[in-house]
Amino acid sequence: MTRYISLRKNAAVLELAILGFLYDAPLHGYVLRRHIAALTGHVRPVAESTLYPAIKRLEKAGLLVRATEPGAVAAPRHVLRLTEEGRRELKRRLAEPAQREITDENNWFTLLAFLRHLADPAAQAAVLRRRLAFLEEPTSFFYDGDRPLAAEEVDDPFRRGVLTIARATSRAELAWLRDTLASLDGVGR
Amino acid sequence: MTRYISLRKNAAVLELAILGFLYDAPLHGYVLRRHIAALTGHVRPVAESTLYPAIKRLEKAGLLVRATEPGAVAAPRHVLRLTEEGRRELKRRLAEPAQREITDENNWFTLLAFLRHLADPAAQAAVLRRRLAFLEEPTSFFYDGDRPLAAEEVDDPFRRGVLTIARATSRAELAWLRDTLASLDGVGR
DNA sequence: GGACTGTACATCGGAACCGATGTATACCTG
DNA sequence: CAGGTATACATCGGTTCCGATGTACAGTCC
Structure with missing residues (x-):
């Protein structure tokens, strides 16, 4: 309720x-x-x-x-x-958190800024895992029909930029998420 | 008007x-x-x-x-x-574009997705330069009074994540912006 | 001493947001 | 042939958004 x-x-x-x-x-x-x-x-x-x-x-x-x-x-x-x-x-x-707070980076950053208030490491890890799941599902911004396009396949330099930047962000965040989850799990044991 | x-x-x-x-x-x-x-x-x-x-x-x-x-x-x-x-x-x-479309990544990506419709390379470059200027001005998410805090100075692992991810994004985008501006300027000459 | 900036709130009102719900057709599946 | 899903749009109504504007005091600058 x-x-x-x-x-x-x-x-x-x-x-x-x-x-x-x-x-x-x-x-x-x-x-x-x-x-x-x-x-x-x-x-x-x-x-x-x-x-x-x-x-x-x-x-x-x-x-x-x-x-x-x-x-x-x-x-x-x-x-x-x-x-x-x-x-x-x-x-x-x-x-x-609502799904929007997981998927929208602006909202997600705000959530991260206060996640420490959720004292329980297991609960914190559960939230991070939702973000991890979101980042791991393959999504693009541009499609050929239903097939997501990689940066290399896009001619338009501006659209290519979007994909390049998104990929860099995603990589950095995945690395951080895995690190942080590992240390949170370490605490819980 | x-x-x-x-x-x-x-x-x-x-x-x-x-x-x-x-x-x-x-x-x-x-x-x-x-x-x-x-x-x-x-x-x-x-x-x-x-x-x-x-x-x-x-x-x-x-x-x-x-x-x-x-x-x-x-x-x-x-x-x-x-x-x-x-x-x-x-x-x-x-x-x-309105300032929001420059500063908010969601809006900015949408703008980039269609920037090719602005056929003039000089006009395209001018828009990219506005984003460049925004990214170059030093801003953080967390402050000690007025002094922006670097990731290393932040104890909270979640806030540290925000700064780490933002920094990675910013680097990737700055590199792409400079590359793309160089090639746009090349065309204009 | 007038102008400007910063502090600290508040209201108004037109516009936009969006979940819920409705209407209708077409296709597929068991 | 009932039930579910996909197509394709529309309206309603409570809630929220936010620029403009107002009030009031204190400090600064010229």
Whole structure:
């Protein structure tokens, strides 16, 4: 009986980042915003008018509480603190990520940034194995009918670039995944 | 006086893909959907209920026209064909991509998939140079205050993975970009 | 002292997202 | 010939997105 707080896909990653940052320490919205900008902002900036409603959603869902503090330099701050349910929800989202969080590199990186909060090495390894399975299934970007095309078969230099870069990424990640899984399994034994 | 068809960010990439695929040949929605699924579907699936409204937007904007054909095996097909304005708009979007299309790898790959339609090598090179500039500015995912952290400085194995993978991707892409720019510049002379 | 930048939040409203659901035809399989 | 799958499109409606805009205070720069 899994409860979903948000229906939208982008919302899910944003909420994950909020929960992840707050897991370590209470923060107010402005600092949280800068943390998120540092993590993913160079790729996809997060608008203030997206962040603040997201915070409200999480508050409404009982995952965090807001405490108003007199503003040191500006308007009063709302210090955000995770509730027990918020901590549980973060762990649930880390342990059972949606498929999008596995397949989309942006989402996956956000998930990795907080995976350490899932203290159990076996649970962490299970998540990495989902990514491993995704990377191991042969997929391309370009097809001749149903047959995936290799970089060498593609004439267009730009499409070739896509395949070349994707292959390099995939190799580096597979190597890292296997290393990390080996050491996680070592801990578990 | 640039006209924007869509305000949303995801919409812009989806529309780019539609215009890009139709540039080569007229297609009906179902085949278009499978093309898009092959290109980006393994990472971010596109829902039918997102695609069909997007087609309608482009039609309304005069970028494509629909011709109803009796369905060979099922319901009547709407064969989509770019108008002259649609062809111009694709080239405009390829030549002057939004910043998101440069920074977000998913969007960038979609753009690369169709960049050949921008026949002019100098214009193609200008787009690649924007990506080059983005990759060359030093950014990290994790910071100690304002100082970006290198992979070696990060304890958390998962965050280290993010940096390791990102670095490998970046290296591969920089090498490809420099190669490709060199050969594009060669053509232009 | 006016202009600008940074801090710290908030609301509004039109646009887009997308799961669920519906309609219809054609083919294949047991 | 019923049931499942593939083709081919469409609408509905709750949710989310996000640019524009507003409020307010503090520090900096010229």
